[in-house]
Amino acid sequence: MTKSIFIRSFKLSILVTLLCSSCSSNNSSIKMKGSDTEVNLAVNLAEHFTTLDPAFNIAISGGGSGLGITSLMNGHADIANSSRPLSEEExxxxxxxxxxIRTIVFAEDATAFIVHKSLPIDEIDILTLAKIMKGEYKNWSEITDMDLPINIYGRQSSSGTHSFVKKKLKIEFTNAAKEMTGNAQILEGVKADKTGIGYVGAGYVAHDPSASQGVKVLKIKSDDTLGFISPMNQSAINAGIYFFQRPLYQFVLEKSWDKVRPFINFERSELGKTLIQDHGYYILEQHQNEI
Known part of the structure; x- marks a missing residue:
């Protein structure tokens, strides 16, 4: 009798241990937060991945690269999507x-500058663009024949795109710039404002042509040798010559790596690469390291 009770207790102990282990690892649930530039792509990748492996549950939210990185620090995310590298402070x-943490570069992005479709401008050089963004040019008459004030639609300071554009142009944004929470708000703002100019992820407008109706994507010239280049130019991106292109990052908690790895592998599969490219982003082979 005593032996029988001991055996049942031993089996129960093993069962509790296994259940507790399963609960603590939670290997079927991933939390991903961060960049609004990446959020639509991340949702699409997750939908396809969970179709192939229904046991997985992936919760995704945006809010900006800074929020994703902070969530990683606070233990509120397994993956932080980021359109910028970590700062030295971070x-x-x-x-x-x-x-x-582990750092994954899973795609290449291009930032597009958009204006209202009626504005008589199709291209711009970076020196002129810098003067607009820092508020030195306040009226379109300084570069076009339209006498209208310039309205700037940008991102909040927590945005990786905000930091990226500021760094590339070597400026501080004018205080008059409107701070929007994401690509969709910027697009809608510029669509409704014939004096507006803003910046969005090129993938955001390339993936859904209807989203870009009412706006124009400007060609950018960084120097006289290259001429004006569109962010939709695949050859230019592959050559690394579009001025506002950048890698897209995923920062992964090391302790979450085992459960995250199947999803990362899916992103690097042929289907994953196709989905990334269908969203208007680019795959550069130098980023496709073995993991």
Whole structure:
């Protein structure tokens, strides 16, 4: 009798251990937060992945690269989508917190500058663009024949795209620039404002032509040797010569790596690559390292 009770207790102990292990690892649930540039793509990738593996549950939200990185630090995310690299301050914060992470570059993005469709301008050089964004040029009459004030639609400071554009143009944005929460708001703002100019992820307008109705995507010239280049020019992106192109990052908690890896592998599969490209992003082979 005593032996029988011992065996049942031993089996129960094993069962509880296995259940607790399963609960703690939670290997079928992933939380992904961060970049609004990447959010639509991330949702589409997750939908296809969970169709192939219904056991997985992937919760995705935007809010900006900074929010995603902070969520990673706070343990509220397994993956932070980011349209910029970690800052030195953020690297130090992860180190101080004892949090190990992995960095994945899964696509190449191009930032597009858009204006209202009626504005008589199709291309712009970066020196002129910088003067507009920092508020030195306040009226379109300074570069066109239209006497209208310039209205700028940009992103909040937590946005990786905001930081990227500011760094590339080597400016501080004018305080008059409107701070929007994402690509959709910027598009709608410029569509409704014939004096508007803003910046969005090129993939956002390339993936859904209806989203870009009412606006024009400007060609950009960074120097006289290259001429004006569209962010939709695949050859230019492959050659790395479009001025506003950048890698897209995913920062992954090391402790979440085992459960995240199947999804990362899916992103790098042929289907994953096709989905990324269908959204208007680019795959550069130098980013496709073995993981």
């Amino acid at each position: 690297k130090q914060q992860f180190k101080d917190l004892g949090i190990a």
